[in-house]
Amino acid sequence: MRTLLLICGMIILSFFIKDAVKENKSYNINEVRIEQPSLKQEKEKTKSETKPNPEPKKKVVYLRGLGKFTPSDLEEFKGYIKELYNYDVVILDPVQTKSQMYTPDGRSLEVSECIFSLNNYDKTTIYITDENLVTEDLEVRGGTYLNCKTVIIESGNYNKDTVLHELGHTLGLEHCDNPKCLMAIYNDEHITNDFCDECKKKLKQ
Numbered sequence: 718m719r720t721l722l723l724i725c726g727m728i729i730l731s732f733f734i735k736d737a738v739k740e741n742k743s744y745n746i747n748e749v750r751i752e753q754p755s756l757k758q759e760k761e762k763t764k765s766e767t768k769p770n771p772e773p774k775k776k777v778v779y780l781r782g783l784g785k786f787t788p789s790d791l792e793e794f795k796g797y798i799k800e801l802y803n804y805d806v807v808i809l810d811p812v813q814t815k816s817q818m819y820t821p822d823g824r825s826l827e828v829s830e831c832i833f834s835l836n837n838y839d840k841t842t843i844y845i846t847d848e849n850l851v852t853e854d855l856e857v858r859g860g861t862y863l864n865c866k867t868v869i870i871e872s873g874n875y876n877k878d879t880v881l882h883e884l885g886h887t888l889g890l891e892h893c894d895n896p897k898c899l900m901a902i903y904n905d906e907h908i909t910n911d912f913c914d915e916c917k918k919k920l921k922q
């Protein structure tokens with residue numbers, strides 16, 4: 718797997734919508750822009766992190782509980798990530814939620830607020846929570862930004878699909894029109910747990 722490349726400082730928000738078809742609703746993908754570290758900074762960071770080791774370094778993904786979470790879920794996610802992406806997965810200490818991460822009524826975690834508050838742009842980190850996750854009042858299973866390294870996931874019945882899909886976004890994949898593809902915005906009817914040929918091609922570029 719090639720390393721993650723930030724092609725520009727601006728990214729498009731994309732979400733994996735929960736139960737969209739079941740509820741027979743159509744959703745728009747919201748566009749939000751946030752600042753990311755510049756490509757130059759990223760390159761410098763990569764350079765300084767590279768050790769003189771002839772073996773290609775395996776990518777590391779970090780998992781952390783966020784707010785209320787179930788520790789055994791983290792082990793479940795670890796297995797899925799290793800299976801499909803073959804990354805090293807490290808479980809770190811959980812993170813407490815802050816009031817600014819929640820919707821005004823305090824009932825749900827808002828994906829973009831969590832990502833801003835966590836302010837973690839260095840490592841690919843997946844935060845897993847049992848709390849209700851929303852964006853713009855829509856129920857979501859997970860969320861991130863295109864090429865962003867922070868992913869927030871609400872643990873539930875579709876953990877495998879969700880984590881593999883969201884990691885696809887961290888690698889620069891957008892939503893895919895092929896309903897059998899992991900990057901389809903909704904693919905519960907056609908679960909294959911794999912990318913379509915087009916998306917695989919994009920990953921190799």
Ligand SMILES: [Zn+2]
Binds near residue numbers: 732886902
């Ligand atoms: Zn998505």
Ligand SMILES: [Zn+2]
Binds near residue numbers: 893900
């Ligand atoms: Zn695809």
